[in-house]
Amino acid sequence: MGLSNGYGVLIGTKTNYYRDNPDDFGRFYHGNLEVAADGKSFHCAIDVDPKNSPDGIQWRVTTLIVAPTPGTTSPPTTNAFSPILTLPNGWHALPSTPTSGALDYIRSSLLQPSSALRRIRIPIFGPWLFSGLRFLEYYLPPWLLFGPSWQSGTGVDALVALEGVLQDAERCFVFGEPYGNVTGGGSGRRGVHNVHQNQGDPVGGGHDAENAIWQDGATVVQKRDGSVVAFLNKFKTQAARTDDRGRPLP
Template identity: 40%
Template sequence: MPLDKYGVLKGTKVNYYRDEPDNFGNFYHGNVEVVANNINYRCAIDVDSQKTRVQWRIINFKAKEFNLISVMADGWHHLASNEVSGAIDYIRWKPMWVTLRIPILFLFPEWRLRIPPWLYSPKLKQFESSEIRSNVPFKIIVLDQSSFWKAGNNIDAIQQLESVLNQGDKVFIFGQFFNSGYGVHDIHQNQGDPINGGHSGDNAIWQDGATIVQKPDGNYVGFFNKFETQSFKTDNQGHPI
């Protein structure tokens, strides 16, 4: 079921702190304080590694890949869980794809692919797409993402998050709005949780959380985080496959 308060907060980072550690030295969130339209928001980014390791990717992308969100005014914006709203999906959002683009060659009376068979290994390929560039058709192999994610404990993840936050003050925080007060949580992947694992009721596509920072050059860098138990492949309901 989609998160009912999913969206993005655009604003200015004014403070950052980690949760206070517990008796075992563990902490579970990096907290970003954001101001937008004179309202203070707290954004709690979950890196809890008590029961399972956390995984993350840091991705740099161009301004043109983020136009839909970047032109929004400061403040909180509800986003529908679909491809055209500006929502993020770790599996389906193109800036997160790692791809091979292979031109389709004309052979005899029909178009055929001359692609090495190993590219079709189910361990390598996430799915396929296609596009036309300069009148040349291309087959796009979207590679399986699992090998591009790093994994570690809360300390490892929080240090990487902080390296992203240090690159700018204009931030875009994707997640679910607090039930009470001003803030954002569920700032992590929100699909692929094991069925009957305690969180599968929140599984859905196009509703993943993220922390994205605008850099001084106008481009962007994002911190994307998930839990090791969450699948890299999901069906159209967000359930693991």
Template identity: 40%
Template sequence: MPLDDGYGVLRGPITDYFRDDPDDYGKYYHGNLRVQAPNGEYRCAIDVDAKSSAVGVEWRVVELRADELASVLSLGVGYHDLATSSSSGALDYIRSPMFAARTGCVAIIMGLLGKKLDVSTLWKKGSDIDALSDLEPLVQSTRNAGLHALVFGEPFSSGLGLHNIHQNQGDPAGSIWYQSNGTWQDGCTVLQQSADTWVAFMNKFSTQSYATDDFGHPI
């Protein structure tokens, strides 16, 4: 089922970054990017953990080439709605070729050894602070160089901003997020490091599956 307020990508320079106040951050803890667009400044809330939760967070940092992002880079600076499909430029942690390619060689080697790749081993696991400690140097590098961020997620229902910047599929049956599961709608923070190099900060919760069906439900 699609996210309530749609899905899209924001491109622009980073004007600020901050963590939520640990004493007053509400239900979820975020690292927050402010990104400048032609129609104003957007706040992008990157979800890294549930407050007072033992669920934990998982994340990957994947280097990408500019040509792998060509379809969204061609849209230019600003926010753009994306169809939740493989041809729109939308991201899917499980299905996007740019992410699958990074596991291909490992999977081939494991296959030759008669073993199956355990996808969970590709993800780092830890606390919200651990995750942000890996994200923040990348943010700082992009900001200092005056380069751009690409932020994928769901737009705020009011005001300029994006949330649900995390995996948006694989939540288990019975959870309040099960009905929001869907393919080609994953949130992600992609940061430019040079003219031709970007890095994707992928983040998910440990309750979310590494494999999903065509509806984004866990299998």
């Protein structure tokens, strides 16, 4: 079914950031990012609720575009995220498709950790070998892939990683579900929530109606040095593999 209010990306500049007050157990539920765009203020809630588990949050920090080397004239790096960088500040609705700029933690090659296997190239076999290696990655243990895997921990642990990404932010790109009047004027709160993986929720778990592919939330930052870094977050209960409707696979 997917997110009920649609999906897209908010682009703007960071004006404030704060954590939710801790509850009685000392957990933090959200990192709150305030973004200015089109003369309006938007509130973005990055959910890191551990769901009563000491390690119920998983996250990964991924560099999408490497900063140019100072003093060089090399052209800037371009990849699947580059078209998003050209969009003006404001809210942009995105169709849940591979070519719209939408994110999918499982299917976006841009978001996958770089592993030793993935860097292997033998020209005579070309894409056949590469596809075979991608298949093997589902079954080989993480230590053999030599790539960054999901980290697990508390909401506080995840927020420390998020806050590192937000340092030196020049522009923010917050992917998720809009709430409030994100495109019009007037008063009232507006912003983005469901800023986390939005697929793989267990059937019958209360959030499975929102499962769908190409609609994952994320916090992406373009830093002053030109690099682009993404903070990806999910709940440990969410599957790492899903079918074409976003439902969990074993």
